[in-house]
Amino acid sequence: MDSSTIDGVVAAVSAAAATYGRNVLDHGEVAAEQATVRLGRRLLERLRRDPGSDARISGAVLAVADDPEDEDRTAALRAGVERALRREDGLAGELAALLAESGVGPATVPGDRSVRMTTNHGIVSLGDNARNSIANPG
Template identity: 45%
Template structure:
């Protein structure tokens, strides 16, 4: 993370996971051990951004969260939530540094694959095939057919 400042793109996967896991309760729920680490970090991020704001900022974030949860496929709702978080990070350097520290402690960011035959991997040293009729005929370094 460049210069101790967290970027929106680094935070977004965690926030998305938290919304999926916690829904509208994301602003007020406690972490749940049954929910993954990515969603729990996202929960902490959303709650931290919420707590830093004035009442009007909290209301705007709450509205953006509710709309993003109620319309999960709505790009405009997701963009409105990202805008609220972006504004908070831009206006509060201490918040941005704190979240950068959390993300460093969490390790590498979330990896997400979506859609039919999607693959998500941090590192791959072998063959990944999602197509029909694929054959590896030679082992490592072999030829695919």
């Protein structure tokens, strides 16, 4: 199972949940949707097609919508996506195709001491003997 597909699906569905909150499960279309949110909704609609996965995926997405910053809720969504991929033949290929169609693909991080992240609120320093500081403008 390709973890980059799972990562892409979880990131897009989480973005949709964070944007729409608990309304993310509704099928209404908003004209000003961002590309990532639109992708998340498409992925979510595909994941929910399987009745066995629908309740679990929906519950996990609603939990993320309630608190998008809670890593445990995102981990539960990831686990739900993994379960769905294990249960349904061909689903991984369909989701990977949707991700590729949108231009979202696996991130490659070449080089020694490279970092791959989705969110950063501070300094990332990988050099030997690096000295970092953040100036306080106040």
